[in-house]
Amino acid sequence: MPDIVKLDVRGEAAVDYAGVFRGRPDEVSRARGALARYLVACPVADDAVLIASELAANAVVHSGSRGQFFAVRCALRGSSCRVEVEDCGGRWRRGPRDPSRPHGLDLVDALAGPGNWGVAGDSSGRVAWARLTW
Numbered sequence: 533m534p535d536i537v538k539l540d541v542r543g544e545a546a547v548d549y550a551g552v553f554r555g556r557p558d559e560v561s562r563a564r565g566a567l568a569r570y571l572v573a574c575p576v577a578d579d580a581v582l583i584a585s586e587l588a589a590n591a592v593v594h595s596g597s598r599g600q601f602f603a604v605r606c607a608l609r610g611s612s613c614r615v616e617v618e619d620c621g622g623r624w625r626r627g628p629r630d631p632s633r634p635h636g637l638d639l640v641d642a643l644a645g646p647g648n649w650g651v652a653g654d655s656s657g658r659v660a661w662a663r664l665t666w
Contacts, residue, residue, distance in 0.1 A: 549606040553588070555597040555620070560588045563604045570606060571613070576664040579643045580606065580615050586636040587617035587660045595658065596622030616661035621654060 549570040553559040564585045571577035584604055591602040597619040607614045629635070640649050640662055649662035 548608075550603065551605075552601055552603045555592050555600045555602055557589075557592055559602075560585060560592060563588045563602075567604060567606055567615070571608075574608060574613055575666040576613050579664055580613050580662075583640050583643055583649075583662045583664075584615045584617060586639055587615070587662075590636055590660065591617050591619035594622075596620035596655075612663055612665045614661060614663045616659050618657065618659045621657040623655060 549567060551563060551566050553563050564581055567584050568577065568581050571580055574580065584606070588602060588604060591597040595602075600620045602620070603618040605616045605618070629638075637649075640660075644662040644664055648664070649660075651658055651660045653659055
């Protein structure tokens with residue numbers, strides 16, 4: 533899928549990344565590579581790619597996207613980067629937290645910080661997102 537060009541709030545051209553991938557584990561690697569190419573000059577590229585990889589893996593393993601598809605989007609604005617992964621929804625099973633065994637969303641929280649990430653949606657579709665600044 534090609535990049536999407538739109539105008540930001542100042543009326544300047546903003547190029548966003550958007551890609552759709554098959555709901556298979558090997559596609560998480562493809563999504564990671566595509567996002568890394570888009571973010572090549574971004575100061576928070578490594579963290580953003582790691583977050584997107586975790587969210588994409590969650591989509592493939594824990595949502596209705598398994599065997600279907602998931603979407604990855606990213607937008608750079610000023611000194612911030614927003615990454616999101618949209619899945620096909622499904623049952624959300626959030627288990628009890630075990631501090632000796634962190635989960636992927638713990639990693640997202642550690643990198644983005646409290647209030648800078650979230651999950652919205654329901655069984656028909658969800659978007660998990662994170663915002664990084666520099």
